[in-house]
Amino acid sequence: QVQLVESGGGLAQDGGSLNISCTASGFSLGSYSVGWFRTAPGKGRRQIGCIRANGRTHYYERGVKDRFTLSRVNDQNIVWLHMTDLRSEDTAVYYCATAQLRCTENQGEYDYWGPGTQVTVSA
Numbered sequence: 001q002v003q004l005v006e007s008g009g010g011l012a013q014d015g016g017s018l019n020i021s022c023t024a025s026g027f028s029l030g031s032y033s034v035g036w037f038r039t040a041p042g043k044g045r046r047q048i049g050c051i052r053a054n055g056r057t058h059y060y061e062r063g064v065k066d067r068f069t070l071s072r073v074n075d076q077n078i079v080w081l082h083m084t085d086l087r088s089e090d091t092a093v094y095y096c097a098t099a100q101l102r103c104t105e106n107q108g109e110y111d112y113w114g115p116g117t118q119v120t121v122s123a
Helices: none
Strands: 003-007 010-013 018-025 033-039 045-051 057-059 068-073 078-083 092-099 117-122
Touching: 003 092, 018 092, 018 117, 033 068, 045 068, 045 092, 057 068, 078 092
Parallel strands: 010 117
Antiparallel strands: 003 018, 018 078, 033 045, 033 092, 045 057, 068 078, 092 117
16 A cells, blocks of 8 residues: 655744654655645645655745755655754644655645644744
8 A cells, every 4th residue: 555654743842843754655755756745724735845866855935945954765765854943833734745756846746645744833
């Protein structure tokens, strides 16, 4: 069964850090670009960035490039979203998703999606 799962969300304090993982079962993540997205309360889903199979990263959302980092370990079938200097506006459900080819800002080109993990940042 093909499945993506995010782990590592939870409660963080303002200025704190969290690392969220995206793991795959039933297929190899190493062949895919992986995008990260988030849905904040009352807002639509926005794309944070994407990491290609070769590790090249793209950051799409303003205000996160200096605080969030994407990484991956293909032979462990895992992709990471490292978040630092967290702020209340980072409170959201975070998702990973795969794209078969290149990274893209078109969410419709991402096929497999994880269920999401909640991140709550408190002052």
